[in-house]
Amino acid sequence: MTFLFFTTAGAIALLAIAPALAQKYPSKPVRMIVPYSPGGPTDILARAVAQSLSESGGQPVIIDNKPGASGNLGTALAAKAPADGYTLVAVGIAYSVAPALDAKIGYDPVKDLTPVVQFASVNNLLVVHPSLPARSVKELIAFAKARPDQVSFASGGPGGAQHLAGELFNSLAGIRMTHIPYKGSAPGLTALIGGEVIVGFADMLITLPHVKAGKLRALAVTGSTHSGLMPELPTVAEAGLPGYAVTAWFGLLAPAGTPPEIITQLNGDTVKSFRTAQMKERLAALGADAAAGSPEQFAAFLRNEMAKWAKVVKAAGIRGE
Numbered sequence: 001m002t003f004l005f006f007t008t009a010g011a012i013a014l015l016a017i018a019p020a021l022a023q024k025y026p027s028k029p030v031r032m033i034v035p036y037s038p039g040g041p042t043d044i045l046a047r048a049v050a051q052s053l054s055e056s057g058g059q060p061v062i063i064d065n066k067p068g069a070s071g072n073l074g075t076a077l078a079a080k081a082p083a084d085g086y087t088l089v090a091v092g093i094a095y096s097v098a099p100a101l102d103a104k105i106g107y108d109p110v111k112d113l114t115p116v117v118q119f120a121s122v123n124n125l126l127v128v129h130p131s132l133p134a135r136s137v138k139e140l141i142a143f144a145k146a147r148p149d150q151v152s153f154a155s156g157g158p159g160g161a162q163h164l165a166g167e168l169f170n171s172l173a174g175i176r177m178t179h180i181p182y183k184g185s186a187p188g189l190t191a192l193i194g195g196e197v198i199v200g201f202a203d204m205l206i207t208l209p210h211v212k213a214g215k216l217r218a219l220a221v222t223g224s225t226h227s228g229l230m231p232e233l234p235t236v237a238e239a240g241l242p243g244y245a246v247t248a249w250f251g252l253l254a255p256a257g258t259p260p261e262i263i264t265q266l267n268g269d270t271v272k273s274f275r276t277a278q279m280k281e282r283l284a285a286l287g288a289d290a291a292a293g294s295p296e297q298f299a300a301f302l303r304n305e306m307a308k309w310a311k312v313v314k315a316a317g318i319r320g321e
Helices: 002-022 041-057 069-079 093-100 137-145 161-173 185-194 204-212 260-274 277-285 295-316
Strands: 030-034 061-065 087-092 113-122 125-128 152-155 178-181 199-202 217-221 248-255 288-290
Touching: 030 041, 030 069, 041 061, 041 087, 041 113, 041 204, 041 248, 041 260, 041 277, 069 087, 069 093, 069 113, 069 248, 087 093, 093 161, 093 248, 093 295, 113 260, 113 295, 125 137, 125 204, 137 161, 137 217, 152 161, 152 185, 161 178, 161 199, 161 295, 178 185, 185 199, 185 204, 199 204, 204 217, 248 260, 248 295, 260 277, 260 295, 277 288
Parallel strands: 030 061, 030 087, 152 178, 152 199
Antiparallel strands: 087 248, 113 248, 113 288, 125 199, 125 217
16 A cells, blocks of 8 residues: 555656656757858857757757858748747847848748847948058048949848948948849858959958958948047048947847747856857957847847848848848
């Protein structure tokens, strides 16, 4: 009888803890879609996030690069994935621009994906090919103003941060530089170094080594503050174009309907990792700043970004592909 009691009690105990065991997250590898080419800023920062989540969750977080359509191809795949926490997508400024573009992007940025965390921001560089005689923002504006449509600038795709940065520069400076889109930031940078295009609003993460090597000339930083990596560089606004400021940001999303407890766990693990001295040092070496906050804060940020860039897109007449 005693044996039966303990057996029954044990069975009850096992039944009680079984759901908890079954619900443990993550219990298998997690797929993190990066909707851009390997080697670009989103890819580099996403790998830092993936590593931290792998360590905190005890399961591999596998990067899956799906470039195309200015990030919309990979983002659409994530939007259609099961809402179980095992598919995530790393996005940037292009995500907040997508609703304003006249294109079928394959998903609804507001309804189909859930904000998890904004994890970093980057102050980019305005750079030129060394063959260009301009050595300051004012000289670049004068050079381009004298040559309408003849000065080209590279971007990682239509509607992305680099494209918007260039169009805002055109608008405020009253010039007409020609936009040349590439399939990702890395291919665009290669074209800039090779002289296929002569101006770039390029990602600090992947551009700085080429500036230091003399392959590109940096004229200014695109954000509203100086960069710790190149403190001597002025902002574009300081250097002759008041009101100009573009900062790239990066965040993590999950399919809409992903359980709130999983969103909370992913957010907490990422925020904890990005607040460590080791991660801050790693980000600083890449020209990035940690920007971790709550899912609600990220959602509010996205709403503001969408409203801001909708105005720029309309004014510049930007169209999606």
